[in-house]
Amino acid sequence: MRIEQHPILEFRRGKKVKFIFDGKEYEGYEGETIAAALHAAGIRVMRESPVLHRPRGLFCAIGNCSSCLMTVNGEPNVRICTEKLREGMVVNSQKGKGVLYEKRS
Amino acid sequence: MHRHEVIIIGGGVTGCAIAYNLAARGLRDVAVLERYYLASGATGRCGAGFRHQWGTKTNCLLAKHAIAKLETLAEELDYPGGIDLKQKGYLILAYTPRMVEQFKKNLALQQSLGIDARWLTPEEAKEIVPVLNTEGLLGATYCPKDGHANPFKVTDAYARAAKRLGVKIHTYTEVLDIKVEGSLKTVLTNRGTFQAPVVVNAAGGHAATIGRMVGVDLPIKPERHQILVTEPVEPLLDPMVISFYHHLYCQQTPHGSFVMGLGDPNEPKEYNERSSWQFLVQMAGKIVRLLPPLKNLRVVRQWAGVYDMSPDAQPILCEAPEVPGFFVAAGFSGHGFMIAPMTGQLMAELILGQPTSLPVDMFHLSRFSRGELLIEPSVV
Numbered sequence A: 001m002r003i004e005q006h007p008i009l010e011f012r013r014g015k016k017v018k019f020i021f022d023g024k025e026y027e028g029y030e031g032e033t034i035a036a037a038l039h040a041a042g043i044r045v046m047r048e049s050p051v052l053h054r055p056r057g058l059f060c061a062i063g064n065c066s067s068c069l070m071t072v073n074g075e076p077n078v079r080i081c082t083e084k085l086r087e088g089m090v091v092n093s094q095k096g097k098g099v100l101y102e103k104r105s
Numbered sequence B: 001m002h003r004h005e006v007i008i009i010g011g012g013v014t015g016c017a018i019a020y021n022l023a024a025r026g027l028r029d030v031a032v033l034e035r036y037y038l039a040s041g042a043t044g045r046c047g048a049g050f051r052h053q054w055g056t057k058t059n060c061l062l063a064k065h066a067i068a069k070l071e072t073l074a075e076e077l078d079y080p081g082g083i084d085l086k087q088k089g090y091l092i093l094a095y096t097p098r099m100v101e102q103f104k105k106n107l108a109l110q111q112s113l114g115i116d117a118r119w120l121t122p123e124e125a126k127e128i129v130p131v132l133n134t135e136g137l138l139g140a141t142y143c144p145k146d147g148h149a150n151p152f153k154v155t156d157a158y159a160r161a162a163k164r165l166g167v168k169i170h171t172y173t174e175v176l177d178i179k180v181e182g183s184l185k186t187v188l189t190n191r192g193t194f195q196a197p198v199v200v201n202a203a204g205g206h207a208a209t210i211g212r213m214v215g216v217d218l219p220i221k222p223e224r225h226q227i228l229v230t231e232p233v234e235p236l237l238d239p240m241v242i243s244f245y246h247h248l249y250c251q252q253t254p255h256g257s258f259v260m261g262l263g264d265p266n267e268p269k270e271y272n273e274r275s276s277w278q279f280l281v282q283m284a285g286k287i288v289r290l291l292p293p294l295k296n297l298r299v300v301r302q303w304a305g306v307y308d309m310s311p312d313a314q315p316i317l318c319e320a321p322e323v324p325g326f327f328v329a330a331g332f333s334g335h336g337f338m339i340a341p342m343t344g345q346l347m348a349e350l351i352l353g354q355p356t357s358l359p360v361d362m363f364h365l366s367r368f369s370r371g372e373l374l375i376e377p378s379v380v
């Protein structure tokens, strides 16, 4: 199933684009949210809860609840339910609280 | 009518620490009157950092003793959850030759008092804070034993320990006026009348108002300071970073969120606890230049609180000469959280007429009329 109507965002389905999620290539449509593309690809677990590490799925879908935080192009804690998909995005699921900066040694 | 031995006005960290210290010394018939909820004033709004790195002997000693108490406070007060103590140091940045000179003087003083603080080159500073932009930086001072604690938990720990010893804490009880008849003080509130021979003014930014109720003129003025908190991320900033040059401080709490604030030298001296969008813009601009990776952090909340500023940025701790039995513990000028464990102890000793464990004469109100200000060179 593909999310096509959204309570707060308008998205027109653009052209087909490729993106990387957790190291694997996926396809979605430009202009839809990252969450919509992942949902269409059958991905339901968006993050894990910070203390008990339980799976968390799409919940509010409007950028309010933090249930879908992922690292997008290196930026942690992106709400992928409101972040729109673009060609070549690198999306990674997050363990813990998100890494803002990795010390290169 | 409630009768007590001591009435403490203000349920911030200062009032609660004094209450506990009195009760722990056997004076248990104490009431704390707080206008809103505990820690609703500066205490619950503060950056909650503590540092040994001061520029006067008095402050170094006060901080050193207070921090030693914070280190074991959870055990002393039997507070099982702890106070979120983090001791990963303060890094104080120097940008001008004058700062370098002053900081090195401060270091010599601190080291002479047994404080483990040291000078760092910009490269060494970057080793401790890899995300630091060292452009223009001449060096920094660093004390690994500096840190921060949770101000709500510290206040709650004192309040609970005090209550267990018999102290009465009345929240949502606002002091409206005080009448002095002989040695007895009658305190009128929105929730009834309280009487005691001893009243302690620990009302923070409202201390001057309380002073006026008994005719004691306190040169304490409220000054707004703004602060914000971000979303949490994995640990990346160990010490509190302070820059007097940028008037800012920034730290990462154990929870992972960043707490940062900015002093505005042009802030009017008035009671104002509202936050402004200008602060958000300035704070973000400055911190992103200093710690660039923070640009990808989202701000969760911003707020403001007041510093209770005294003319020399030092507290007033004494019994008012004009009104025996009226004690003052206010004027903390932005560093009253970290010294609260000592404020509590020293005030309890003063009230009980015991010898004080550190000299307190220099904190007497009369220093202002004598012109003997205790200028502290290292404040944000």
Ligand SMILES: Cc1cc2nc3c(=O)[nH]c(=O)nc-3n(C[C@H](O)[C@H](O)[C@H](O)COP(=O)(O)OP(=O)(O)OC[C@H]3O[C@@H](n4cnc5c(N)ncnc54)[C@H](O)[C@@H]3O)c2cc1C
Residues within 6 Å of the ligand: B009, B010, B011, B012, B013, B014, B015, B033, B034, B035, B036, B037, B038, B039, B040, B041, B042, B043, B044, B045, B046, B047, B048, B049, B050, B173, B174, B175, B176, B202, B203, B204, B205, B206, B225, B226, B227, B261, B304, B305, B306, B307, B329, B330, B332, B333, B334, B335, B336, B337, B338, B339
């Ligand atoms: C933004 C900010 C950052 C800070 N950062 C730090 C820091 O990093 N380290 C540090 O050590 N300090 C810091 N401070 C300073 C610190 O918060 C204060 O010095 C300290 O909390 C003072 O505690 P207090 O109990 O004396 O005052 P408060 O916490 O202000 O308590 C006074 C209480 O008196 C009550 N009150 C007032 N009038 C009445 C009345 N008429 N009747 C009854 N109750 C009344 C108020 O409601 C209030 O709760 C900061 C302050 C601010 C605002």
Ligand code: FES
Residues within 6 Å of the ligand: A057, A058, A059, A060, A061, A062, A063, A064, A065, A066, A067, A068, A069, A079, A080, A081, A082
């Ligand atoms: S699902 Fe609630 S913020 Fe994305």
